[in-house]
Amino acid sequence: MAGSLIKIQEEIVTSAVASVSLLGINSTYDVYKVVLSNIATDTDNVFLETRVTVSGTPDTSANYDIAYKKFNAGSAFTNGFQTNLTGMLYTPFDRLGTAGNENGNAIMYLFNFNNASEYSFLTVESTMRDRGATLIGEQGGAVHTVAQACDGLNFDMSSGNIDTGSTFTLYGLKK
Amino acid sequence: MATNLQFIKSASGTSVSSLSVTDCFSSEYDVYNVNLIMDGSTTNKDIRLQYIYSGGTDTTANYVTAALFQGSYTGFIELRYSGQSSHLVTGYNYDGGTGINYTIFNPNDSSSYTFLNSQSSGAYNSSGVKLVGTKAIGVHQVTQANTGINIVPSTSTLENIKVSVYGVK
DSSP states (O other), X not given: OOOSEEEEEEEEOSSOBSEEEEEOOSTTOSEEEEEEEEEOBSSSSBOEEEEEEETTEEOOSSOEEEXXXXXXXXXXXXXXXXXXXXXXXXXXXXXXXXXXXXXXXXXXXXXXXXXXXXXEEEEEEEEEEOTTSOEEEEEEEEEEOSOSOOOEEEEEESSSOBOTTOEEEEEEEOO | OOOSEEEEEEEEESSBSOEEEOSOOOTTXXXXXXXXXXXXXSSOEEEEEEEEETTEEOOSSOEEEEEEEEESSSOOEEEEEEEESSEXXXXXXXXXXXXXXXXXXSTTOTTSOEEEEEEEEEEEESSSEEEXXXXXXXXXXXXXXXXXXXEEESSSOBEEEEEEEEEEO
């Protein structure tokens, strides 16, 4: 029986890069899935920034809202929420580090990205070790409050580069 | 078109003290989706996960877990565990059954730690059967190639349990 999770694009970072884009979202699927595996940075104490792309270009307008519960193995859980950001900051990860295994992993589901008359929503669940080697995770979501068709996601670090070994994969969920 | 969620193997048991799924992780996949379903019994217990490697089941104190206990009858409870011999409280089980979904990142990579996300819905005894869900994150802080998982209850046995492992290609 044919399956329903279809890989569209995979980017494996083999040398440090400033940003990675996953493109190819269109009307083929209603829901898309993004898997981030072993996301690492070459600069200590930075976080991953996530933005929608329009015709392949990251949208940096101040129209991103985020909300999540931050799990923390070292202290009380907290709520994170902000509006009108220029990107999904701290989503899906808190601050990454350059010591061993201070990297992140996440699953995101994308909704309405190709719909030009609705906002683009996504859910996030992540698990990582932060710059202090503490287990951290986020359960939440984000929205880009612009009614436009988006064709992907762009990722960069708040400073420095995305490091070797980071893997970004975009899938479509077959209708 | 080939699918990119690929069934690898499953294991099942009836009234067992633990259930192992061996040789389900390899270098072929980085990310795995694991589904668990089980019946209940009238013994309250939490469901724990351990990794299997070339030396057997890893019970060294290298499991770190943070979880949110989401009870239908009480306020939510934050749970934090470090230096444990398993990922604790990845789900709860009582008379009525339990389902758990795990996402496991890079278990077979001998140069990285193994990370986990999980969510569950199950039964819990608090003056009768109550709904309890959990969301949990975890890291197994050992750089070794894990090849499988072992599911173990905090007490008693696992009833009519089935675990299925899928690779995300």
